Amino acid sequence: MNHRDSEGDNAVETVSASTTYASDDRPAQSAPSEVTEHRTGQGRLSLAAKGVLPLLLLAGLLVVFGQVGPIGVFRAAFPPIEELTFERIAFPQAGLIRVHLVNGGPEPVTVAQVIVDDAYWEHTVTPDRDVGRLENIVVEIPYPWVDGDPVAISIVSSTGVTFAEEVDVATLSPQVNRSYIVTFALLGVYVGVIPVFLGLLWLPFLAGVSTRWVDFFLSLTVGLLLFIGVDALEGAFSLTGRVASAFQGVGLIVLGVVGTPLIIHALSRVGRRGADVTPLGLSTLIAVGIGLHNLGEGLAIGSSYAVGEVALGTSLVFGFLLHNTTEGLGIVAPLARSRPSMGMLAVLGLIAGVPTILGTWIGGFSYSPTASVLFLAIGAGAIVQVVTVLARSMKSHERDGLMGPLNAAGVVVGLIVMYATGLFVAA
Amino acid sequence: MTDRQDDVDNQAESGISRRDLLRSGVAGAVGLAAGAGALTASNPGEAQPRLTGAGDAHSPELAGTKGDVDLSVFDPTAFLKDFDYGNVSTLPSGQTQREYQMVAVDREIEVAPGVYFAAWTYNGTVPGPSIRCTEGDHLKVTFTNAGSHPHTIHFHGIHAAGMDGVFEIVQPGESFVYEFDAAPMGFHLYHCHALPLKRHVHKGLYGAFIVDPPEGRPEANEMMMLMNGFDTNFDGDNEVYAVNTVAFHYQRHPIEIEQGELVRVYLGNTTEFDLLNSFHLHGNFFRLYRTGTDLERYEWTDTLMLCQGERAVLEFTYDFPGQFMFHAHQSEFAELGWMGIFDVKPRTVV
Numbered sequence: 001m002n003h004r005d006s007e008g009d010n011a012v013e014t015v016s017a018s019t020t021y022a023s024d025d026r027p028a029q030s031a032p033s034e035v036t037e038h039r040t041g042q043g044r045l046s047l048a049a050k051g052v053l054p055l056l057l058l059a060g061l062l063v064v065f066g067q068v069g070p071i072g073v074f075r076a077a078f079p080p081i082e083e084l085t086f087e088r089i090a091f092p093q094a095g096l097i098r099v100h101l102v103n104g105g106p107e108p109v110t111v112a113q114v115i116v117d118d119a120y121w122e123h124t125v126t127p128d129r130d131v132g133r134l135e136n137i138v139v140e141i142p143y144p145w146v147d148g149d150p151v152a153i154s155i156v157s158s159t160g161v162t163f164a165e166e167v168d169v170a171t172l173s174p175q176v177n178r179s180y181i182v183t184f185a186l187l188g189v190y191v192g193v194i195p196v197f198l199g200l201l202w203l204p205f206l207a208g209v210s211t212r213w214v215d216f217f218l219s220l221t222v223g224l225l226l227f228i229g230v231d232a233l234e235g236a237f238s239l240t241g242r243v244a245s246a247f248q249g250v251g252l253i254v255l256g257v258v259g260t261p262l263i264i265h266a267l268s269r270v271g272r273r274g275a276d277v278t279p280l281g282l283s284t285l286i287a288v289g290i291g292l293h294n295l296g297e298g299l300a301i302g303s304s305y306a307v308g309e310v311a312l313g314t315s316l317v318f319g320f321l322l323h324n325t326t327e328g329l330g331i332v333a334p335l336a337r338s339r340p341s342m343g344m345l346a347v348l349g350l351i352a353g354v355p356t357i358l359g360t361w362i363g364g365f366s367y368s369p370t371a372s373v374l375f376l377a378i379g380a381g382a383i384v385q386v387v388t389v390l391a392r393s394m395k396s397h398e399r400d401g402l403m404g405p406l407n408a409a410g411v412v413v414g415l416i417v418m419y420a421t422g423l424f425v426a427a
Numbered sequence: 428m429t430d431r432q433d434d435v436d437n438q439a440e441s442g443i444s445r446r447d448l449l450r451s452g453v454a455g456a457v458g459l460a461a462g463a464g465a466l467t468a469s470n471p472g473e474a475q476p477r478l479t480g481a482g483d484a485h486s487p488e489l490a491g492t493k494g495d496v497d498l499s500v501f502d503p504t505a506f507l508k509d510f511d512y513g514n515v516s517t518l519p520s521g522q523t524q525r526e527y528q529m530v531a532v533d534r535e536i537e538v539a540p541g542v543y544f545a546a547w548t549y550n551g552t553v554p555g556p557s558i559r560c561t562e563g564d565h566l567k568v569t570f571t572n573a574g575s576h577p578h579t580i581h582f583h584g585i586h587a588a589g590m591d592g593v594f595e596i597v598q599p600g601e602s603f604v605y606e607f608d609a610a611p612m613g614f615h616l617y618h619c620h621a622l623p624l625k626r627h628v629h630k631g632l633y634g635a636f637i638v639d640p641p642e643g644r645p646e647a648n649e650m651m652m653l654m655n656g657f658d659t660n661f662d663g664d665n666e667v668y669a670v671n672t673v674a675f676h677y678q679r680h681p682i683e684i685e686q687g688e689l690v691r692v693y694l695g696n697t698t699e700f701d702l703l704n705s706f707h708l709h710g711n712f713f714r715l716y717r718t719g720t721d722l723e724r725y726e727w728t729d730t731l732m733l734c735q736g737e738r739a740v741l742e743f744t745y746d747f748p749g750q751f752m753f754h755a756h757q758s759e760f761a762e763l764g765w766m767g768i769f770d771v772k773p774r775t776v777v
Contacts, residue, residue, distance in 0.1 A: 095485075112541030113492050115666070119762030120539070120674065122489040129541075144485045158541050160659020162666060 082109045082157050085244035086165040088367050090173040099139040103131040104244020110158040116143045117152055134246055145170045174364045184302055184360040192294045192356025197349045199328015206336035214336040215394055219407035221330035222390050223414020228293050229383035236376035242369040249373050256377025261385030282334040285389055287351040289382035290327045296376040298359015303367035326417055491675045494540035501552055503671040504680050507650040511556040524565040531574040538657045538667045539674040546631035547574055553672050554653045555634030562612040562638050568605040572597045581620035582636055585610045593620045612640040613720035614693050614738045629699035647691040648684055654704040655697045665700055667764050674764025681770035686748045695738035705732045707756040713743035730756050748773040
């Protein structure tokens with residue numbers, strides 16, 4: 001599209017230049033110049049018309065189809081297609097359940113009754129029981145849920161279709177107050193910020209090793225990133241089933257994974273035509289990628305915490321620290337031959353780590369599977385970009401780039417490190 | 428409800444549990460944070476005090492469906508005492524003949540407030556009319572199938588094979604006349620016997636068939652209660668349970684009876700998918716006459732279990748005025764609609 005447009009602009013410039021030239025010879029050329037301008041205007045008009053024509057025809061077809069079209073042919077008699085998707089089930093206080101739903105289906109849905117744990121129950125629906133396409137509702141149920149027990153909620157539509165969701169462990173949902181803000185921030189600090197900063201401390205070590213080994217550690221970073229990228233993608237795909245179909249979970253993933261690297265790439269090119277990325281620029285890119293990844297991680301942490309899925313057990317934080325500390329190594333690997341200031345390192349650490357805190361807040365206070373899928377996909381997309389840049393920068397040192405024996409080994413070691421440290425976390 | 432539960436579980440598994448590592452890892456982080464004493468209020472659970480209003484959510488008024496069905500279409504309270512004695516005439520032999528017109532029609536019915544079910548019905552209601560006669564009467568039932576599927580009427584009782592409503596399938600638009608002498612006395616059923624049987628019964632083609640003993644039963648306040656259920660989402664499990672179709676109807680509209688009067692309940696089980704249904708009476712015991720085929724009391728109890736198609740006659744008298752529940756003693760059925768109340772009015776002094 002862009003290419004086409006610029007071509008069109010050039011054509012116009014050329015023509016207008018010739019017109020200017022012609023107007024120097026005033027009387028003789030005035031008539032032809034008019035003709036030329038006229039033709040140009042007509043050319044643009046007709047080009048625009050060519051672009052719009054299919055859209056106009058489409059609009060016309062839709063109108064005709066809606067009025068007299070054979071829609072009945074495509075509509076099954078029974079049952080109507082209904083869809084209500086659970087966005088969030090909250091337990092704001094004892095004796096109350098609050099359910100957020102969205103109609104992501106093709107037809108309006110009317111909420112008739114609510115079943116909690118196989119019992120019809122009193123409830124209110126805001127704003128309305130008739131839920132149009134893409135409309136949201138909140139169902140409040142005064143139900144004496146039991147702390148620590150599972151709760152199954154089923155919404156019965158007017159046609160008798162049921163939409164069910166179960167919460168594994170009912171527990172008081174976090175409220176936006178100082179105590180919870182601090183708690184979530186601390187969660188973020190422990191699983192996101194501290195490990196990253198610990199990892200940054202590898203910089204002096206990296207500064208002391210040879211270029212070949214710096215490349216090895218860069219490759220190792222690639223391995224780490226690939227691992228968490230695939231992990232984020234897996235997370236995104238596993239959530240697509242919970243995204244209202246109208247919001248197209250898989251579509252969001254494609255958008256995030258393909259769009260993010262292209263946008264980051266374009267932004268990193270602004271103002272530096274053709275120049276290679278500086279080590280600091282590379283580190284920043286990695287920090288941004290890891291930061292986006294950590295945002296997704298924070299979302300999962302916060303939402304798990306909010307829905308009571310966080311099992312009790314303190315020892316596993318060590319596995320988590322180990323797992324995320326490697327992220328810091330990834331950030332400083334490109335800086336092995338630079339002398340970055342402490343302040344700059346701190347900023348990089350914050351870029352990578354702080355999103356975890358943001359994620360825990362968003363996930364804990366207003367979880368939405370739709371937003372989570374998008375964030376996770378953006379994180380995965382950012383990693384695609386970072387890996388591409390790392391691979392290219394390595395080519396400048398070694399002819400085979402990532403495929404050189406030592407570097408390839410680095411990638412594999414990176415994958416193994418993530419897998420091994422993951423074992424601690426998953427235990 | 429087991430199938431639905433499984434679905435729910437499957438959904439939950441593919442859900443938030445994005446990574447087990449997070450779950451457990453976070454727990455560690457929380458523990459560490461708390462252990463480090465870094466939190467002013469280290470346990471968020473405690474930071475939010477338990478609300479004192481928790482008890483309110485246990486209030487009995489909160490259980491049940493919301494709103495009411497359109498009673499002008501079908502009123503279960505009226506159905507209780509709506510017995511169809513047919514068109515009565517006397518045959519030359521002196522035998523009493525009762526003629527009935529039965530029409531099968533497809534119809535959407537409201538099984539819980541706002542919840543509609545595409546039913547197959549006899550004469551437009553589920554259950555169908557409560558056909559009542561006396562032992563030895565000659566019955567002539569003209570059945571017309573105005574529905575979209577083949578149907579029959581299979582009467583329980585003693586009659587000729589050709590009148591059994593099993594092999595004589597009545598196609599849409601066609602008719603059939605069932606003729607037989609009513610026997611034996613008791614409380615029986617009739618229902619469609621076209622295949623698939625489960626579907627035809629569950630869709631609503633059933634009703635009560637009472638054959639009174641020639642000498643009659645003691646005078647009483649009589650009522651018909653067919654326990655039924657509806658699988659509104661076609662998952663092979665009932666979403667709605669009730670007596671006489673509408674969930675919680677007799678809880679919203681308690682059945683008024685009088686202190687000291689004899690009450691006779693004709694209780695049948697036409698529930699599909701669940702093998703058993705049951706009846707439990709609060710604050711009282713009842714005399715049980717199984718299938719109503721004997722005038723001798725079978726048992727004196729307060730809870731009765733009936734298999735699919737089984738029925739019984741229950742007799743009781745309330746000594747105390749006030750509101751008394753009756754419901755399935757399967758708590759799940761009770762909370763999904765099979766729940767009602769007897770409102771016992773103080774005895775009127777004559």
